[in-house]
Amino acid sequence: MSTEVNPAPGHDYSDVSLSPWWESIQDNILTLPLCQSCKRFHFYPEPFCPHCGSGELSAGKITGKGTLYSFTIVHRAPSAAFKDDVPYVLGVVKTQEGPHLMARIECDAADKLQIGLLVHFKCLKSSPHASAALYPVFVLT
Ligand SMILES: [Zn+2]
Known part of the structure; x- marks a missing residue:
């Protein structure tokens, strides 16, 4: 990135x-x-x-807290680096502070996701496609 x-x-x-x-x-x-x-x-x-x-x-x-503003389920990897990740959820979160952030939404059942659900920020360790050791995601609260 x-x-x-x-x-x-x-x-x-x-x-x-x-x-x-x-x-x-x-x-x-x-x-x-x-x-x-x-x-x-x-x-x-x-x-x-x-x-x-x-x-x-x-x-x-x-705070890292927000609501799910929009999301999509990615079934087709945008590059070879993401081929093992699909399907995954990419979402836009409206933070409590106001700005919207686009990030992966980590969840066990993407079919249960709904606009407006409460989410919070979390860092995940080493992604094979990220240069950073940690990368940000949002998870359901
Ligand atoms: Zn100002």
């Missing part, structure tokens, strides 16, 4: 990185960019706050 941010016209993303986010994941902590001016979280990392425009941003720890 690339940690590079795709540049958008008119914005300087040279100082924006997902490295702090991945580093906190390795400590089993979920963080999101937090604006020091308006105290609101956002995701994806930006060089400025999308709510108020401030450039005073830091990594803020979040």
